[in-house]
Amino acid sequence: MDQEQLKETVLSVAPETEFEETGGFLNVTIPSARLHDLALHLRESEDTLFDYLFCLTGMDWPEYMIVVYHLKSTTHGHSIVIKAKIENREKPEIDTVSDIWRTAEFHEREVFDLFGIVFRNHPDLRRIFLEDDWMGYPLRKDYVDEVNIIEL
Amino acid sequence: MAETHINTISGKPLESQEYLINMGPQHPSTHGVLRLLLTLDGEIIHKVEPHLGYIHRSIEKMCEKDSYTQIVHLTDRMDYLSSHMNNEAVSLAVEQGLELEMPERVKVIRTIISELTRLSSHQLWWGVFGMDLGAITTFLYGFRDREMIIDIFEETCGARLTMNYNVPGGLMFDIHPNFQKRTKAFVAHFKQKLPEYDQLLTGNVIFELRTKGVGILSKEDAISYGVTGPSGRASGFSNDVRKHNPYSAYSQVEFKEALSEEGDSYARYKVRIQEMWESLSIIEQLIDNIPEGDYKAKTKAVIKLPKGEYYQKVETARGEFGVYIISEGGKSPYRLKFRSPGFSNLSALDHMAKGAKIGDLVVIMSTLDLVIPDIDR
Amino acid sequence: MYDFKSLTDSIHTSLSAGLSPIMVTIIEFVIIAFAFMILFTLLGLILVYAERKICAFFQLRLGPMRVGKWGMAQTAADAVKLIFKEPLVTKNADKFLFNLAPFIIILSTFLALGAMPFAKGLHALDFDIGVLYLTAVSSIGVIGILIAGWSSDNKYSLIGAMRSGAQVVSYELSVGLSLLTVVVLAGSLQFSEIIASQEAGWWIFRGHIPALIAFVIFMIAGTAETTRGPFDLPEAESELTAGFHTEYSGLKFAFFFLAEFVNMFIIAGIGATVFLGGWMPFHIGNWEGFNRVMDFIPPLFWFFGKVTFLIFLMMWFKWTFPRLRIDQLLRLEWKYLLPINLVNILVMAFIVLKGWQF
Amino acid sequence: MKAIIKYISSIFKALKSLFRGMAVTGHYISHPKEIITQQYPENRETLKMFDMFRGEVVLTHNERNEHRCTGCSACEVACPNGSIEIISKRIEMPDGKKKKVIDKFVYHLSMCTFCNLCILSCPTDAIKMSQDFEHAVFDRSQLTKVLNKTGSKLMEGVR
Structure with missing residues (x-):
């Protein structure tokens, strides 16, 4: 599928989508509530068949948070980047996609650990790198830790 | 799990408990500080729960403060066995942002050193794999051959492991005059020694018993878990970045993507051995054809990436390594994400080890070729 | 020619001259006990050094080189270190059993060592059921391993102990049966008679193929019984860290360590005695001249030469092969070694019945 | 009958593969010149790092x-x-x-x-x-x- 067709497919599921082409991929920004439906559609639909989630990134912007999903189809060879925008920066929540791609289970735990984004329906949402009693979420931009972060 | 067995004499149910074992963080076969919480029933594994973070250094956070030239040396310390490829990924991502075209010489040298790194990583893996199986001698044989590659690195790049030879915009220095001679000597040497690897392990009946049918990962699962690299290719998941998205000089060389269908530990082993042959062939094709030219493109002293997003993936010895840079136009990235192959490969461990025995777990872990700093970052 | 009987007899007579028979027996006991203790220590030191050197040469290394010329004093230095090391006991360990286990293991090796025929007349315990005795006492060691694993309150140790229980008990069968094959040939369970029966040639050459098969099975099962690689599952260090002796340190660990090496010597010793003629020189049929020359080499050299060869073979196995998995290990015993062994004994019995052996 | 032949041939194949492995290690133990380890610090005098080495x-x-x-x-x-x-x-x-x-x-x-x-x-x-x-x-x-x-x-x- 070329990018135009992909756009149409995405629009048919999530009409309020914004598109952007950067970094060699088609970037799709959607509200977080739409994510699971879109992901499931892209995974299951015969024309798209995005079966390989190769990168899952959390991002902290001043007003909102974003979870980025890099998808690729091993049969069709096309790629897409979904950016799910979470408006509530203080208590971010989003649906898990670990039921669609198994690898997301670990990656979502990592994002939860470092950004504090809660993935609803995740089978085992715990901190993965840090200790269970760690305060705060280190990769957030407003995280301060005077002991461990040395400013050069 | 806790099943109820009936005492055959008294007829009363026996109570049994789950047997929980901490494998690691100090354990000879976790190769670093990986901690696995095993749930056992006798020798049989019911659940493997990795507990990570013992060597988490928050490299992604550090990158948000560093300049692009400084970021490169941090990637050495993630997957230290494919440090050159990691460096290359960051350099390529930055060059993509700067829209720099590399001189041919840089591309070829980067490819040769990448393949040498892959070879050295696979040699170490082979040695360690034998050791995990109990054949400790292989460890030294693998290291003997690896030492020659490390010497090449030391002479050209200045360090043995954490080379930091790539810089955004080219290479740190030109290759050493001895580079070609040494590399050719190594290729000739290793072509003789690689059959010995087969003789010692591949055909061995005990080795086949230990690996065949152990830790089977189907193609669907490999894709779903994002298991890449030789581990994924052994399941039939064609994912070689060098083939699908060629970078550096990979489009100029002929090589086969080592694939297998079985998806068991033996297939993963064979794929890696096959990859060593392919790497040797790639090096042979390039080593005499290093074009003349600059070893570096012109860059500004302070590199500032234009606002935007850049994703670059390379094939390391462990799989697909991705660098995702989000730049706001400054001299350091707004956010930088490393997609490390080990992390995704580890996520499949529980699935693969279910129902296997303790001895099998060691084999599965070893054939996944985990490098812990790569997982923890 | 080299008969130690005259030496032992002269000691006995000189002691009997002035002492009561009970005192003589006690003094003789003490002498033998000292001799065996010295032998045990020497064996331990030499074998550990040999293992480290041989393993190093297999692995393109030099091995210990620092302490003494060519690192000769390395094991002695290690022993000194182990003696002065603090004996640690885990908090919840069963202290009594924990301390008892190394002694049980060392006891079984001592008992087995006693029945070793080193040379003509140099033989502490020459029972008429020597083979039976040896297989019996050498399996006491597994009780020590089980106790050690159970009492150290360590989950790895427990798994290691359970593995070794299953392993040693199974392989005991093959060891016994492969020895029986030769017993059928020799017609005696007494070691001295088994050796004497090989005067015309060693059983491995005279017993046709069944003897050779029995020898191969004995070597495999014997290696398994000493829990050495490739059958070192109870202490598989890449799986169970150190298996049943994970929690032991200092002198108690040294006991386990020594016992492993002396057990290897015992297995090689039995193999040499039963299949390769023990101290009996290499004789070929009726070549008088050749046999005469061979007789000039002292029997002690023959015995230790054969044992060294077999030990080297066992080390070669260990440093070449990967380790088996526990179920494969048991499958090897019950599906391969045991049936082959049973058929082998039948064939051998048939051969003996027909008088076909050389 | 076929099963028995298969059984026996599997044993011989297994033994052969083991001997092949032993041949490799046997080769190295009989060729001490192949030893690769160095005696550091005894060889301090002769040990020279490459010029590029970053110490x-x-x-x-x-x-x-x-x-x-x-x-x-x-x-x-x-x-x-x-x-x-x-x-x-x-x-x-x-x-x-x-x-x-x-x-x-x-x-x-x-x-x-x-x-x-x-x-x-x-x-x-x-x-x-x-x-x-x-x-x-x-x-x-x-x-x-x-x-x-x-x-x-x-x-x-x-x-």
């Missing part, structure tokens, strides 16, 4: 105890982990002008990752990597070094 940062001095460091702090900026600290001072030149020179070139070996970025950034080639690799000391404070020798001064003509 530690040194400030080169010539025989008149002069170095080329102008104290521009380019290396300090380039260093990713703060291993280099340059403490400069102002001295009065004979002609009455004040000039900035280095007082102390402090190098924290314990923090250095040997990435070579400082060497590349130096505009006057004042620092280089030495091939010394024996860094072990008994006290951590010894790893903080002052690289400029006492009494050294800037080489003529370097600016």
